[in-house]
Amino acid sequence: MCQVLHVSRSGYYAYIRRPESRRSIANRELLDTIKEIYTNSRRIYGSPQITKNLPHDQKASRGRVARLMQAHGIRSKVVKKYKATTNSSHNLPVADNIVNQNFTTNRPNEKWLSDITYSTPS
Structure with missing residues (x-):
């Protein structure tokens, strides 16, 4: 295995016996706090908001x-806010529906139509 990893045998065993560093212990504890804040926020908070909500004994930078x-x-x-694209409560004139779903014609260019399709936000 040492040949595959390109490390010496003594270096591998020194790594295995070495105790976990203070930084990795602190990162593991900070990650547990981050996960707790994240789940309590219904998975909405990002790093800036999680950083603001960290307890005083676990302060960390936003980058970390x-x-x-x-x-x-x-x-x-x-989460995007819903933006209404149609305002139906207005006093502006509304064009009459003179075609009334009758799309048949006797000659070209007799009826011209267009369509406005609104998609609902998901």
């Missing part, structure tokens, strides 16, 4: 929080 979130596949939901 963002790196941990990205490394573990934690992404915020982007």
Whole structure:
């Protein structure tokens, strides 16, 4: 296995016996807090909001929080606000429906039609 990883045998065993660093322990504890805040926010909060909601004993920069979130596949939901595109309560004149679903004609260019299709936000 050492040949595949291109490391010496003594280096591999030193790595195995080495205790976990303080930074990796702190990152693991911070990640648990990030996951808790993330799930409590209904998976909406991103790194800036999670950074604001960290407890005082676990303060971290937004970049560090963002790196941990990205490394573990934690992404915020982007919720777009609904924007109404039609205002039906107005006093403007509305054109009469003179075609009345009768699309047959006797000669070309007798009836011209268009369509406006609205999609509902998902």
